[in-house]
Amino acid sequence: MRVFGVDPGLTRCGFGVVDGGPGRTVRCVAVDVVRTPVDADLAVRLLLLSDEVERWLERHRPDVVAIERVFSQHNVRTAMGTAQASGVVALAAARRDLPVVFHTPSEVKAAVTGSGRADKAQVTAMVTKLLGLKTAPKPADAADALALAICHHWRAPMRNRLEEAQRRADELARTHRARIAEAAAKQGGGR
Amino acid sequence: MRVFGVDPGLTRCGFGVVDGGPGRTVRCVAVDVVRTPVDADLAVRLLLLSDEVERWLERHRPDVVAIERVFSQHNVRTAMGTAQASGVVALAAARRDLPVVFHTPSEVKAAVTGSGRADKAQVTAMVTKLLGLKTAPKPADAADALALAICHHWRAPMRNRLEEAQRRADELARTHRARIAEAAAKQGGGR
Numbered sequence: 001m002r003v004f005g006v007d008p009g010l011t012r013c014g015f016g017v018v019d020g021g022p023g024r025t026v027r028c029v030a031v032d033v034v035r036t037p038v039d040a041d042l043a044v045r046l047l048l049l050s051d052e053v054e055r056w057l058e059r060h061r062p063d064v065v066a067i068e069r070v071f072s073q074h075n076v077r078t079a080m081g082t083a084q085a086s087g088v089v090a091l092a093a094a095r096r097d098l099p100v101v102f103h104t105p106s107e108v109k110a111a112v113t114g115s116g117r118a119d120k121a122q123v124t125a126m127v128t129k130l131l132g133l134k135t136a137p138k139p140a141d142a143a144d145a146l147a148l149a150i151c152h153h154w155r156a157p158m159r160n161r162l163e164e165a166q167r168r169a170d171e172l173a174r175t176h177r178a179r180i181a182e183a184a185a186k187q188g189g190g191r
Numbered sequence: 192m193r194v195f196g197v198d199p200g201l202t203r204c205g206f207g208v209v210d211g212g213p214g215r216t217v218r219c220v221a222v223d224v225v226r227t228p229v230d231a232d233l234a235v236r237l238l239l240l241s242d243e244v245e246r247w248l249e250r251h252r253p254d255v256v257a258i259e260r261v262f263s264q265h266n267v268r269t270a271m272g273t274a275q276a277s278g279v280v281a282l283a284a285a286r287r288d289l290p291v292v293f294h295t296p297s298e299v300k301a302a303v304t305g306s307g308r309a310d311k312a313q314v315t316a317m318v319t320k321l322l323g324l325k326t327a328p329k330p331a332d333a334a335d336a337l338a339l340a341i342c343h344h345w346r347a348p349m350r351n352r353l354e355e356a357q358r359r360a361d362e363l364a365r366t367h368r369a370r371i372a373e374a375a376a377k378q379g380g381g382r
Contacts, residue, residue, distance in 0.1 A: 043281040043291035050282055070271055080261055080274045087275025088282050090234040091241055100234035 004062035005149030007141045008086035010045050014145030017060045020153045028131040033142050046088050053092040065093040066152035069102040111151035195253035196340030198332045199277035201236050205336030208251045211344045219322040224333050237279050244283040256284040257343035260293040302342035314338050
């Protein structure tokens with residue numbers, strides 16, 4: 001499985017492509033940070049980002065796109081721009097029929113460091129180690145994108161099992177409801 | 192000038208197209224509310240919305256797209272979805288080289304009712320009156336989209352004058368700085 005991890009942003013957007021190997025091994029395919037000019041119109045910045053995402057999807061053909069879930073933080077303006085950027089990335093993936101999954105920052109940190117409250121340096125150190133890179137990916141957005149992709153590789157099997165369990169539970173509930181309805185209909189007919 | 196006003200949202204997105212006539216007259220060309228299924232994946236919802244925006248741009252050929260500026264409100268989750276929706280709308284406009292302008296809710300309310308703190312009923316009543324509609328546009332998102340378009344029609348001349356003044360000021364400042372640099376170079380050369 002090949003995962004395209006995206007740490008969304010307008011000023012800096014982290015892109016990281018990671019392949020999964022046997023067991024828990026992961027391999028870095030590509031990593032970069034895309035920037036859009038701060039003084040450009042918002043719509044133009046979104047367009048530049050969207051074009052870049054499409055180039056990456058075309059070039060690296062991932063199986064799934066993992067995006068960091070945005071939370072409204074201290075700076076509302078930044079959070080909105082980040083949300084808009086993440087929407088544009090998700091849209092580009094949906095246009096290619098690719099599944100899009102969102103992971104929270106603490107899920108990502110917990111996946112690669114064991115702690116949901118790890119700092120940036122710790123995340124970068126673990127990403128470098130797990131992917132066997134010679135130098136640490138910089139800036140932090142690049143490391144975050146790789147961490148997201150690794151997080152998705154490791155969480156995906158658990159997610160799939162959960163979804164499968166949910167599907168079975170839903171099916172059982174449906175069957176159960178149908179039987180009740182059938183019994184009620186019979187009772188009504190017998191009156 | 193034809194303005195496409197958008198009140199962004201994933202569950203309900205208001206679309207309104209308004210033409211400007213002589214003086215301050217405005218005419219409603221089209222209005223609707225686009226919905227995307229609440230239980231669908233976020234990326235799929237963004238794709239459905241994006242496709243609908245493109246259909247409207249193709250059909251109505253506006254000169255400008257006016258979008259409500261999103262603020263992080265009480266519900267962070269909703270605000271993020273709204274921001275992502277607005278990003279997708281801005282992207283579709285940018286792809287067609289259309290200018291995109293954002294107006295805040297209070298600018299819109301002030302433009303059509305005279306008060307930045309008017310309630311939804313007041314906005315709907317004024318939109319109905321200003322556009323000479325026989326029935327009030329429903330739901331509120333539809334009326335808001337029309338109000339946005341009207342707001343843009345009325346604010347655009349003022350914006351253009353402001354931008355023109357800013358351009359002139361910047362030019363004067365540049366000329367001034369160039370002269371100072373020139374004078375400094377002469378002084379330096381004379382030493």
